[in-house]
Amino acid sequence: MAINQPRVKQRPPLKGSFPLDHEGECKEEIKKFMKCLEQHDSNHGECRHASKAYLQCRMDKNLMTKEEWWKLGYRDNVVDNKQNGC
Amino acid sequence: MRNIQNSNSGQSNKKDTQSVLLYMSSLGIVMLGVAYAGVPLYRIFCQQMGLGGVYVQEINEKKVATMKPVEDRVIKVRFEADASSRLQWNFRPLQAEVNVKPGETALAFFTARNSTDKPVVGISTYNIIPYEAGPYFNKIQCFCFEDQLLNPKEQVDLPVFFYIDPEMADDPSLENVDEILLSYIFYPSKQGFQVPAPNFLQPKNATVT
Numbered sequence: 001m002a003i004n005q006p007r008v009k010q011r012p013p014l015k016g017s018f019p020l021d022h023e024g025e026c027k028e029e030i031k032k033f034m035k036c037l038e039q040h041d042s043n044h045g046e047c048r049h050a051s052k053a054y055l056q057c058r059m060d061k062n063l064m065t066k067e068e069w070w071k072l073g074y075r076d077n078v079v080d081n082k083q084n085g086c
Numbered sequence: 087m088r089n090i091q092n093s094n095s096g097q098s099n100k101k102d103t104q105s106v107l108l109y110m111s112s113l114g115i116v117m118l119g120v121a122y123a124g125v126p127l128y129r130i131f132c133q134q135m136g137l138g139g140v141y142v143q144e145i146n147e148k149k150v151a152t153m154k155p156v157e158d159r160v161i162k163v164r165f166e167a168d169a170s171s172r173l174q175w176n177f178r179p180l181q182a183e184v185n186v187k188p189g190e191t192a193l194a195f196f197t198a199r200n201s202t203d204k205p206v207v208g209i210s211t212y213n214i215i216p217y218e219a220g221p222y223f224n225k226i227q228c229f230c231f232e233d234q235l236l237n238p239k240e241q242v243d244l245p246v247f248f249y250i251d252p253e254m255a256d257d258p259s260l261e262n263v264d265e266i267l268l269s270y271i272f273y274p275s276k277q278g279f280q281v282p283a284p285n286f287l288q289p290k291n292a293t294v295t
Contacts, residue, residue, distance in 0.1 A: 011287060013225035013247075014146050017232040020242045030180070030195060030243055037181055044184040044192045045155075051193035055247070064227070072226065073150050073191030073249060 019063050026057035048074065149251075150226065155190040156255045159264075163250075166269040167196055173274045174202045175236065180243070189252035191226065196244040196270060200236035207233045209275040213285040215267040220286025222254035223266065233275045 021027075033050040040046035052074050058064035069075075163186055165179035180195035200206050210230045214220040228246040236242060246268070254260055273281055282288075 011284060012231050013228045014143065014150070015227040017229055017234075018227050018245050018247075020229075020234060020236075020244075022237070022240070022242060024243075027243065033193065034180060034195070037184065042181065042184050044186045045190065048190075051191075054193060054245070071147065071151050072247075073153070 015065070015067075018058070021058070021061075021063055025061045025063065026054055029054040029057045146224065150191065150249065153189040153249070153252050155187040156252050157187060159188055159255045160185050161188060161250055161254075161263075162265045163192075163194070164265060164267045165194060165196070166267060167272075168269065169198075169208075169272045170274065173206065173208055173272055175200055175206065175208060175272055177270075177272050186250060188222070188250040188254050191247065191249045194246045194248070194268075196229075196246070197241060198234075198236060198244055198272065199241040200238060203238045205235055205237050207235050207275040208272040209233050209279075209281050210270050210272045211281045211284060212271070213267075213269045215269065215285075216260075216263060217286045218257075218259055219250075219254065219263055219266045220284060222251040222257070222260070223268070224249055224251060230270070231281065234272075 029050070033047060033054055036047035036050045037044070044051070052069070055064060055072065059066045162183050164183045165181065167177045167179050169175045169177040176199040178197060180197055184192060184194055186192045198208070209232065212230055214223050226247045226249065228248070229244045234242075234244075250266070273279065
């Protein structure tokens, strides 16, 4: 998709680029995630379920290739405890 | 005399043939061995050299699936956003920082708005400070190194899905590092333009800002 092929080592992301969410289809999930971060002093560990929900939204709207959660670093015992207020 | 010679040469021909066959089959076995050993050796080589390709991909996918968070080491990742003055985009992070553990995948957001009346294509790169932490910062999915088209007056959210390699906790040179700055820069994408490589992949004698 890039006009130029980079000749220097770029270290591209493992799964490539996220397609742009031009329609803002997952904006709500972003808001919830950001709210969670605010409520937990930016501790991402408390907001993993919100980050998972965002990625789930992307997968549902075909804005991300469906992938098994354990391959994305989400293991059941880590994420299924929903934090109140998140 | 001739008979003796013939029988001698006949025997030595047979021996020669046998030697050659033995030699060829030994060579064959050795080559087969090298071919089998070559695969894992090549993987290690590619990983060390940071060369692209399917072997590095497999190693990294396996890492994401099996790594365990380093519970007693929290790293503050701070975010910075910059856009070249030639690119009229408002580009900023949605969160100033997140606290993450090495070995745990994490999500963060930037947002960009095209303030012009024309569609604009941008391309981004990033830098990591401190430079030494760069090799431990792994992006699973994001928005860098590929053209991103923003329509006139359009605003989009730009996610970064990443993790800090748990091996960072074992690196003595990073013992006292508990903050990492992730700084993205957008440039206008043009034919022939090559976006700079991240700072930690530049040759060491290049100036790093």
